[in-house]
Amino acid sequence: MISPPRLLLPSSRETALSIPRHLRYTWNHEWLVVDEGNATVGITAFAAKALGDVVHLRLPEVGTWVEAGGSCGESRSLTSVSGLYAPASEEVLEVNTALADDPRVVNAAPYTVGRLFRLRVENIAGAQSADACAAHCAHTQGDRR
16 A cells, blocks of 8 residues: 655644534544434545545445445545545445546535445444544644644
8 A cells, every 4th residue: 555645734723624513523534424324424624635636536335334444445646545444334325426537526525525425324433523533633733744
């Protein structure tokens, strides 16, 4: 796997402003929102900016079982490859097939049309709040400078 280059990441103030409060977050910089037992999943703006211009995505297939914290795909940018990780253990219900044609949407709108996939969920106990995510991003930023 190619290691990501050292990047100039957003300031902690900029990071805090780009973390929607209604979402839940993982330590791997994925976000999720649950409605009626299903979760929509994507990567955070922090992750999208750190990756750079996304040129290819490998998403899990519909109907496959993913394990919480386990790799379920990858994103490739011009400079790096990064894993995508499942926020919960369950079946993938749907993937955003529009991203195959234009994966750059993940950079432009990671919280809306750049969403990655949906899965059934029963428990997201390990998901973080927006405040915890902001603290984690600030810590990650400090580690990479």
